Amino acid sequence: MAVLATAVGRTLADLGVRHAFGVVGGGNILLTAGLTGAGISYVPARHEGGAMAMADAYHRTTGQVAICTTSHGPGLTNIATALTEATKHGSGALVICGDAPSLGLRSHDIDQPAFVGSIPAPVLRTADRATALRTTVDALDLARTTSRPVVLCVPNDMVSAEVSGQAPVIYPAASSVVPVVPADLDAVLDALAKARCPLLLAGLGAWRSGAGKVLVELGERIGALYATTTMASGLFAGSRWSLGVFGGFAAPRAAAIIGSADLVIAFGASLDAFTLHHDKLLHPDAVLAQIDLADDRAIDRVSLSVTADASAAAEALLNAVNARGLPPSTWRDELADAIARAGWEHESxxxxxxxxxxxxxxxxxxxxxxxxxxxxxxxxxxxxxxxxxxxxxxxxxxxxxxxxxxxxxxxxxxxxxxxxxxxxxxxxxxxxxxxxxxxxxxxxxxxxxxxxxxxxxxxxxxxxxxxxxxxxxxxxxxxxxxxxxxxxxxxxxxxxxxxxxxxxxxxxxxxxxxxxxxxxxxxxxxxxxxxxxxxxxxxxxxxxx
Structure with a gap:
């Protein structure tokens, strides 16, 4: 038997969580002791919003889930802005906070699930001793598998409750990548066959799917140039054919080359107004193909849209190009000198x-x-x-x-x-x-x-x-x-x-x-x-x- 705070800390440490950030109060100081007692490194922040941003940035640099811990009520409401930023960016983090007692709200409590749901972020609550550790494991698993912050509310009267038994095991998740149907890429392949000046644009979704290597292979095969969104900066670092960042931050000479592309295939990029520089970047006649998993990806400027994982789609497209025997474009060779001088460092x-x-x-x-x-x-x-x-x-x-x-x-x-x-x-x-x-x-x-x-x-x-x-x-x-x-x-x-x-x-x-x-x-x-x-x-x- 162990108290819940101790069992939660031990469970999360056993499942590989290594770092936590937070501000302690009455609702979470014992929970935090459970984390540190299990060997999880803890950084005390000065504001709960800061702790949330720390966990967000930790995920961005490592791909791993960190904990943000706060007290209940104002401790949780203080993370609203940073939690929303992390949610919209898609950062995996686990927020562990205190909550109103199981019997109901008191005068100084709020409906925390309703508050967090308005952001929106998933909320789980340790409702009883029998399922508390299962709920903890589910919250961590959800943050890891969906790459978004998850809030775990622990009622104040549960923190010191005794729980028994071993923590449930997380089994490796089956691959969630949906196989690409070759026919879905036929229109993109047809556009490639007609294109003289192709460009591959990689967004954060391409990075997260591990598409960097296959995108380079595809680009080499078809003679394409490369560019990234701001959030995918560095994906093509070192390539002589990279134009750097696509959009509002593009250097003038790079933007001019982008404007001469007749086909842009975007992998895992949201194509917002900033990325497209408010429709000032692409040639009006250029074909814009978007390959992404996001439900809200379609915009008027997109000519072709394919719902697919960036890495899987790039590999399928490369295979299809080889099967058709499409010849590579020569446009980047013609622009080699201009590309070498296209960066901001060459702008006076x-x-x-x-x-x-x-x-x-x-x-x-x-x-x-x-x-x-x-x-x-x-x-x-x-x-x-x-x-x-x-x-x-x-x-x-x-x-x-x-x-x-x-x-x-x-x-x-x-x-x-x-x-x-x-x-x-x-x-x-x-x-x-x-x-x-x-x-x-x-x-x-x-x-x-x-x-x-x-x-x-x-x-x-x-x-x-x-x-x-x-x-x-x-x-x-x-x-x-x-x-x-x-x-x-x-x-x-x-x-x-x-x-x-x-x-x-x-x-x-x-x-x-x-x-x-x-x-x-x-x-x-x-x-x-x-x-x-x-x-x-x-x-x-x-x-x-």
Whole structure:
């Protein structure tokens, strides 16, 4: 016999859960003791929303489920934004929280299943002692097999209840990949037979299905170029035929080449407005084929749609191409020189830096010149996101942790850096934030410093909500609502134990080289006072269009 809190911790540890993040309160402090007592590593966060973002980022970098644990009531409601981001992104995480007693709600309780269901995320509840461990195992299994966060509510009167018996076993799940019917790909194959300029676009679904290798093989066979969505950055890293990121972040020369494609086959990509750059990227006559599992994938611009797993479909398409004996395209050979010069690093610009403020392009390009290639880039949301997306490529999609993309949030960057650093301590964590998001999520900077993780924090500080200033200022917005006085981020970071400097010019980056030479100890914080007048290309295109 063992109390439920202890049995839950032991069960999850036995099933391979290694890390948890949380904030303790009366509803979960004993549950957390059960986790740590079973050997699960626990990082105390400063806010429940931060703990949720940490578990989210951990999954993005490792593919493994981590735990976020909160108390009941406000402990759970505090994770709403981060839980929604994780749900929309599709991050496997297990939220373990306290809950109202089994007999019903008290005055300070809420209907937690209804609250979580509005996000929506699956909710399970340990209703009685006989099934509590079965429910725990089911919750973990659901988070793993569906790659989404699952909330496990444990009533307060159940936490110390005694349970007996062994925890149920999770048996390996049968493959959920539906075999591709060759006939479903006939229209795509016909389009390939007619295409002179094919391009393969890979999204996050392609990465998750393990399609990278077969997509490269398919591209080599048909003579296609490659591109990725932002979330699949790095999938084709190292290929001379990769145009980098497809969409609003595409470099101008890369975008021009994309615009000359007459067939784009998208694997595991949602094809939202940003990816298609608001219909400004593709030639009007180009055929756009979408191969994805998502139910809501179809949009008007899609010419051909196939419901299939990206990896299975790519392999079936490769076999069909070989069976038909289709000749490869030669267009990429004709464009070899142009492709080699298509990246952002080959784009010139007039440096707008002054004695007191640095151009964000110059800043980020300079960092790219000294940082190791093996890195995890964590992005918060905001106007600044184009600069690290331009100049800081990542080695594979798990190294791109864009915490604000799915739900258009800001404020999760510091917490995301904690989860990424815990998940992949072998790679340098580079966290990029705007000043607005940095102040919103500031408590988790203390957590990042406290964990001792090797991390470089770059704050693009324009003392404003830059997106809103540039987007809505010309439309008559009162900019006093979006602009602020200067913040001494370096002073704040030093007070929390980080090494920190204020960066106003390139010469101020000397500390980065020194820190790298010392082995990247702890957290280095760069408070970068950037020129506010430099507008990201994706935003200027939005404003113009």
């Amino acid at each position: 610009y007039d440096d707008a830096g002054t004695d007191s403020r640095i151009d964000p392009r110059t800043l980020t390009a300079a960092l790219a010149g000294v940082l190791p290639q093996e890195r995890t880039v964590v992005l918060d949301g905001g106007h600044f996101i184009e600069w690290p997306s331009r100049y800081l490529p990542v080695p594979e999609p798990s190294a791109m942790v864009f915490m604000g993309a799915a739900f258009q949030t800001i404020g999760l960057g510091f917490a995301g850096a904690v989860g990424a650093a815990v998940g992949r301590p072998d790679r340098l964590t580079v966290a990029a934030l705007g000043d607005g998001g940095a102040l919103m999520g500031l408590p988790e900077l203390e957590t990042l410093v406290r964990t001792g993780a090797s991390a470089l924090v770059v704050v693009y500080d324009d003392a404003a909500y830059g997106f809103e200033v540039h987007m809505y200022g010309p439309k008559g917005a009162d900019l006093r609502t979006a602009a602020f006085g200067d913040t001494d981020f370096a002073g704040i970071a030093r007070s929390l134990g980080a090494t920190a400097v204020t960066v106003r010019r390139i010469a101020d980056l000397w500390i980065v080289r020194t820190w790298l030479a010392r082995g990247c100890p702890g957290t280095l914080f760069l408070d970068c006072k950037v020129v506010p007048q430099v507008v990201a290309r994706f935003l200027s295109d939005l404003i113009a269009g």
